[in-house]
Amino acid sequence: MALTKNDIVTKVHQLGFTKNKSVEIVEILLELIKSTLEKGDDVxxxxxxxxxxxKKNKRRGRNPATGADLMLRERQVVTFKCSGKLRERLNS
Incomplete structure (x- = not known):
């Protein structure tokens, strides 16, 4: 089961914030992360x-439905690298 934005809002609400304030806090945090990544900076x-x-360079690809060759454009992707502490918790 995936952790949803609503789950995060509920946890913040349990800290003593009102429901509306909890939603606002989570929205501000997510917007801050998005705007930082849009600028090309790391979080x-x-x-x-x-x-x-x-940055991913332009490359050749294939449409899996038709098998037709095509060129995939340059693009940017977000990657995630977990910390050593998180990795230890996952593997313990």
């Missing part, structure tokens, strides 16, 4: 991991 959350923007 480092200590003890959790690092979100990085990577």
């Amino acid at each position: 480092l959350i200590s003890g959790f991991g690092k979100f990085c923007v990577k």
Whole structure:
């Protein structure tokens, strides 16, 4: 089961914030992360991991439905590298 934005809002609400304030806090945090990544900067959350923007070059691809060759455009993707602490918790 995936963790949803609503789950995060509920956890923030349990800290004593009103429901509306909890939604606002989560929205501001997510917007801050998105705007930082849009600028091409990395987002480092200590003890959790690092979100990085990577450039992918133009490359040849294939449409799996038709088998037709095509060129995939240059693009940017977000990658995530977990911290050592998180990796230890996952593997313990």
